[in-house]
Amino acid sequence: MRMEEYVAARGDTYRSIARAARVGIRELAEANPQRPADEPLRPGELLYVPAGTAHRRMYVVQPGDSLTAIAEWIGCADRRLRELNPLLPAGDEPAPGTRIALPAPTSGRIVVPSSAYGPDRVAADLKRLVSAFPFVKTATIGSSVMGKPILAAGIGDGPFRWHLNASLHANEWITSLIAMRFLEDYGRACRRKTQIGGFDAAELYRRTTLWVVPMVNPDGVELVQEGLRPDHPLAARIGRWNRGSASFRNWKANARGVDLNDQFPAGWEEERCRRGVHSPAPRDYSGDAPLSEPEAAALAEFTEAQSFDAVIALHTQGEEIYWNYGGLEPPESKIWAHRLGLASGYRPIALTGSDAGFKDWFIAKYRRPGFTVEAGCGRNPLPLSAFEEMYDDCLRLLTEALDLSPG
Known part of the structure; x- marks a missing residue:
């Protein structure tokens, strides 16, 4: 692979350089074996960056252009343009004639980011995914409090069985978009016999089976996105539990005010006492x-x-990976977490003082690798403007996870 030289500037990280070059952090680390990947960069260090093989979409700045106007035209945030063009002067507008890289187009996509990406959209998009990629399987694994189906999708034909779930917490619904977009990109890469996240998709398909539950908590997601309808069967109680507020931004629970990630039989009593919340509430x-x-x-x-042989519960926020539970996790969990962290830029954390989560229960019951991934940074619910950056991190993490599978 052709390499380009890059001189590190103040504030550069492997993650920011990899994103600007549109390569994975793992690929960047492998291209620079002369230095530890987890050591902070010093301004002036010379790195070797894999040159992308695909032609980038480019634009030549015209007189009167601003970065904001270009971003609005292309449909992305100003920040995304600066990430793709790290040599632009900070705080200044690009001069006419400057060539800048633009994000790849999203036309033709099935999964399209929207602030109304709720249970109906998940169901509709799953049908479209199966139509586009007939090797994707779907199933209904249960129903919510309000009778909404809890849907799952499977892809792959391998012996190692991975599981990914999203939106256990209602105001973390952006994780459903991430999970669904990954299903689409993985399916398309398999159909085209191309790579995904730097890995051969057909090879991952042969070695692994992945089952995704993209929205565990459809009732809660609907409350966060649409608010409480007057005709909701539990309107009076939910309104009381939410202290009369019309905003459900902070609602993590299901329609009965129960935090689903505090529901699993692994230190449940301890977590209940630690939380100190003894009646239905928006969270905890x-x-x-x-x-x-x-x-x-x-x-x-x-x-x-x-x-399942291994699981990932996708949450927001913090850019961290939790991989342990009470010393019950297998030895490979720590090693795998380090690889997932290197791929995504997220920090592997040995978590203490937390129980009753899905990952905790899985590790305790099966003694197999289980991970909670806290995607993105900020305050929940994270804005849609953060989606593309979060997805890029999670794409790298999830493909790395699939490659961890033996065989």
């Missing part, structure tokens, strides 16, 4: 018993039936 109420909620029970039953 563990319920009356483990797996009392249909969404959590459905996810546990599906996991037991499929006997």
